[in-house]
Amino acid sequence: MYDLNGKTILVTGGTGSFGKKFIAKVLQQDVKKVIVFSRDELKQYEMAQDFTDPRIRFFIGDVRDKERLYRAFDGVDVVIHAAALKHVGACEYNPFEAVKTNIHGAQNIIEAAIDRGVQRVIALSTDKAASPVNLYGATKLASDKIFVAANSYAGNKETKFAVVRYGNVVGSRGSVVPFFKRIKETGKLPITDERMTRFWITLDQGVQFVLDNLERMYGGEIFIPKIPSMKVTDLATAIAPECEIEVVGIRPGEKLHEAMITEDDARRTMEFDSYYVIQPEFPWWSDENTNGGKTLPEGFSYVSNVNEDWLTVEQLRELVEGM
Numbered sequence: 001m002y003d004l005n006g007k008t009i010l011v012t013g014g015t016g017s018f019g020k021k022f023i024a025k026v027l028q029q030d031v032k033k034v035i036v037f038s039r040d041e042l043k044q045y046e047m048a049q050d051f052t053d054p055r056i057r058f059f060i061g062d063v064r065d066k067e068r069l070y071r072a073f074d075g076v077d078v079v080i081h082a083a084a085l086k087h088v089g090a091c092e093y094n095p096f097e098a099v100k101t102n103i104h105g106a107q108n109i110i111e112a113a114i115d116r117g118v119q120r121v122i123a124l125s126t127d128k129a130a131s132p133v134n135l136y137g138a139t140k141l142a143s144d145k146i147f148v149a150a151n152s153y154a155g156n157k158e159t160k161f162a163v164v165r166y167g168n169v170v171g172s173r174g175s176v177v178p179f180f181k182r183i184k185e186t187g188k189l190p191i192t193d194e195r196m197t198r199f200w201i202t203l204d205q206g207v208q209f210v211l212d213n214l215e216r217m218y219g220g221e222i223f224i225p226k227i228p229s230m231k232v233t234d235l236a237t238a239i240a241p242e243c244e245i246e247v248v249g250i251r252p253g254e255k256l257h258e259a260m261i262t263e264d265d266a267r268r269t270m271e272f273d274s275y276y277v278i279q280p281e282f283p284w285w286s287d288e289n290t291n292g293g294k295t296l297p298e299g300f301s302y303v304s305n306v307n308e309d310w311l312t313v314e315q316l317r318e319l320v321e322g323m
Contacts, residue, residue, distance in 0.1 A: 002078075002120075002214035010035040010076045012063055012109065013083030015043035017172040018124065020050075021203045022080060022210065027053050037061050037072050038083065063105030069112035076116065080210060081109050081123040081147075084140070088128075088253045091136040102139035103146070110150040114159045120217065122210055123147045125165035127199055127258040127304075130265070134253025144222060148280050151219040160219035164210050165260055167199025167227060167304070170319050176235065177320055184240035190248045196232040197257050197304040200311060201225065202319065209275070218289040220280030224260050229307035230316060238316035261302035269296050276302065 009026055011019045014036030023034050037059045038044060044058045061068040063083050073079070084102050085091055091098035106123065113121050125144050128137030150161040168175060180189055201209075205225070213223045236245055250256070261269055261276060270277045270293030277290050311319070 002211065004078065005030040006032050007077040008033040008035065008075055009078045009080065010037055010072060011080045011082055012037045014038050015040060015047050016082060017169065017203060018082050018206060020047060022207045023051065023056070025207050025211070027055065031055060033057060035059055035072060035076065063108055064100050066108040066112060069108050070116065073112045073116035073118055077119045078214065079109065079113055079118050079121045081106070081121060086126070086136055088134050088136050089251070091139070092134060092253050095135050098135055098139050103142045106143040106146045110146065110153065110161065114154050114157050117157070118159050120214055121147070121159065121161045122213060122217070123161070123163050125163050125222070127165065127167045127260045129165060130259040130262050133255055136253070148220050148222065151280065152282060160217060162213060162217040162219060163222040164213055165222055165224050166201050166206055166209065167258060167260065168201070169206055170200060170202050172203065177239070180236060180239045184243055187243055188246045189236045189240060189243045190246050191232055191236060192248055192250045192254060193256055194233050194245070194247060195256055197229050198232065199227050199258055199260065199304050199307070200230045201227045220282055220285065222278035224276040224278065224302065226274050226276070226309070228309040228311045229304040230311040234311070234313045235316050238313045239320055257303050257305040259301060259303045263299060263301045266296045266300040270294065271296055
């Protein structure tokens, strides 16, 4: 694991599900300071009731505001960029707002990090960024490419940038699990399509994967964990087996199955025991940076419906009950 002892870490969107879990984990190490950077003062106030460690700081700010980022990044060693507009429907209806936060915000993070001498930056991505069909996915694809290219943009500065891409997080805010739990008393659970599949990861796994990649990164990689898939119908059965499933049709911007590595990306992807690395196309990039990995076969893609690892109804039930 990357040595965070004595370092200052800043998390954008730090009051979200990932941010709180990540910060709790990081505070177990001998860090100098952890900064929560987010827009919502109420969420920061509520979080401060649970996080009383004197090493934590709360910064009100928006990634759209470059000047505020410059102030917040002063003395920061590591940035985890988790802030985003990520609700698919909201991004479809408010496209310019999604662009301002997810794309312009990414540029602001990069410029502030380089100019302030931040050592390492990891940006969180999503499976929706691979072959996107909705605006949220398209903005995150643009963000991924911007962060990868930032390693060249940094010139002779020491700041390194990498991306972590993974699937749906069990029980995160806005996920289908709390929604199903909330409406199961009605006796019906709405499913957009009975064939639908998704990748699935726990918050703990997501946090650990980010921490692991702080150590692995050379700059420019997109890291993708090997995680199980699940059928949405199995999830509904796990949460409320007594409920009737009501098929309501696919919503705008929704896919039947999610991808994390496209066939085109696979040509420059290396496989390891528990993860993949999409390598950047830089003149200075060396295959030795991903030493120990193996190339993927022609035509490979990492898509939720053709995954080799699947969660059963019983495993899903255990995950949901453990939340």
